[in-house]
Structure formats: structure tokens, C-alpha cells
Amino acid sequence: MTMQTLKLYGLCLAVCAFGASIIQAGELRPYTPPVQQSRPYEQKPLLRQPAQDPYYQDFAAKTARLDAKQRAYLTKVFSQRLNEASKAKRWDEARHYAKLLDILNTRSAP
DSSP states (O other): HHHHHHHHHHHHHHHHHHHHHHHHHOOOOOOOOOOOOOOOOOOOOOOOOOOOOOOOOOOOOOHTTTTTTHHHHHHHHHHHHHHHHTTTTTTHHHOOOOOOOOHHHHHOOO
């Protein structure tokens, strides 16, 4: 085969492939995207919910009467126990001390 024949076969092949893709493409119709009504995002402020458990409510009431030195001592002790429980993977105990610290730190804010 000559070079001219190869070019002709290549051209025919390209035309056939292009024609096949046009046939498969089908009819083009205008596309209308769906309308989406959006409202601006409103970030609501985080509200601290008081502990629902009576144990934690009682703890909150008792810590409200403590002075700063006593609160600092409890914070130190509960932080140590929280770290120990976390290291030992005692998650329920760690969660308990985290709640106590949260109540203690919330109440001690001026």
C-alpha cells in the first residue's frame, strides 16, 4: 500500500467515527436547571443546656457556693482524673469528669 492509500483509509476511518458519534448524540434540547430556593444560612448561638441528671444539678448547686480556691482545687483534681481515665480508655468515667469540669468552669465564670 502506498502512503496515499493509508492516508485515505485513515481519513475514512476518522469520518466514520465522527459520523457514528453524531448519530449517537441525538437531538439537543434546551436545558433548564431546577430552581432551588435558598434561604441565607443562619447560625444559631450555642446554648449551654443545664445538666438534666439530678446528680449534676446538685453538683452545680453545690459548686456555686464555693470560693475560687476550692474551685481551683476541684478543677485540678478532676482534670487529673479525666486524664487518667482517658489514658486507661475508661470513656464513661472520662465523660463524667468532663461534665463535672464543664459545670465547674461554667459556674466559676464571673
